[in-house]
Amino acid sequence: SIEQTVASHERQQLAEHTVNRQQFELETLRQDYHRATTRLQQQIQELSRAEAEVRQSNELLEQRVAQRTAELEQLNRELESFSYSVSHDLRAPLRAIVGFTQNLQEDLQGRLDALEQQLLQRIIANGLRMNQLIDDLLALARASQQPLQRGWLDLSAMASEVFERLCSGSHCQAHVDIQTGLHVSGDSRLIGVVLENLIGNAIKFSRNQPQPQIWLSADASGDEVVFQLRDNGAGFDMQWQGKLFKVFQRLHKETEFEGTGIGLATVQRVIARHGGRIWVQAAPGQGASFFFTLPDGGQ
Numbered sequence: 001s002i003e004q005t006v007a008s009h010e011r012q013q014l015a016e017h018t019v020n021r022q023q024f025e026l027e028t029l030r031q032d033y034h035r036a037t038t039r040l041q042q043q044i045q046e047l048s049r050a051e052a053e054v055r056q057s058n059e060l061l062e063q064r065v066a067q068r069t070a071e072l073e074q075l076n077r078e079l080e081s082f083s084y085s086v087s088h089d090l091r092a093p094l095r096a097i098v099g100f101t102q103n104l105q106e107d108l109q110g111r112l113d114a115l116e117q118q119l120l121q122r123i124i125a126n127g128l129r130m131n132q133l134i135d136d137l138l139a140l141a142r143a144s145q146q147p148l149q150r151g152w153l154d155l156s157a158m159a160s161e162v163f164e165r166l167c168s169g170s171h172c173q174a175h176v177d178i179q180t181g182l183h184v185s186g187d188s189r190l191i192g193v194v195l196e197n198l199i200g201n202a203i204k205f206s207r208n209q210p211q212p213q214i215w216l217s218a219d220a221s222g223d224e225v226v227f228q229l230r231d232n233g234a235g236f237d238m239q240w241q242g243k244l245f246k247v248f249q250r251l252h253k254e255t256e257f258e259g260t261g262i263g264l265a266t267v268q269r270v271i272a273r274h275g276g277r278i279w280v281q282a283a284p285g286q287g288a289s290f291f292f293t294l295p296d297g298g299q
Helices: 002-107 114-145 155-166 188-206 238-243 263-273
Strands: 150-154 175-178 183-187 213-221 224-231 278-282 288-293
Touching: 002 114, 114 188, 114 263, 150 155, 150 188, 155 175, 155 183, 155 188, 155 213, 183 188, 188 213, 188 224, 188 263, 188 288, 238 278, 263 278, 263 288
Parallel strands: 175 213
Antiparallel strands: 150 183, 213 224, 224 288, 278 288
């Protein structure tokens, strides 16, 4: 019938329209997918180029850092070698100056007035101070250049020996309390330099106290052992701690406490070469506590 024919035709048109619409949607999806994949490939390529540029920049930076580090290390070696040579070459003429002045003072004893005697004494005192400065410079150079010869050290015994040697005269009234059983892995000569400087400073800066006291101990802190050398001496203001480990830096007047300002710089250099670190806590009139770590140190 006519109605059936019309209905059939409408169904056919609807089916064709549906197919056409699906084909159009599929084509749209295909084009969208193509555009998305193309954009993604472009982004990947841009990312690859960026990574290559970053990698190249990092390589160039590492090369520059390595080159600059090598240059600085070479300069440091030359400077330390120069310092060692100059210090070593100054020893002989300085000994001659001090020796001849002492001989002159003895030969003219009783024939010099007070001013002349004072001038000769100043020459001797400044010569001895210069000699100490040379010794400290040589110690600093050795701390930087000397190859490490590690061994298992009895830090308690070494500290006791250093204290007995530095506090052997009647002028030294300090008492020391050293924790037993302290051991470290390190170069015995350089660790000895650390103890001589730290204990020597503790004796010096606590000598004006009625009962000068020094303590050496160690405590575990996390996965490392922290050694502490403390005194009840003059102390200092912590605002100046940044100067403490620099060469020729002093926190006290030389008229109060003698010194060259090199010892703690040497201590820091030795500790750093052993892979450790050092820091300080202090207050004026309340003494100072030096803390340091040494790998493989303990009780």
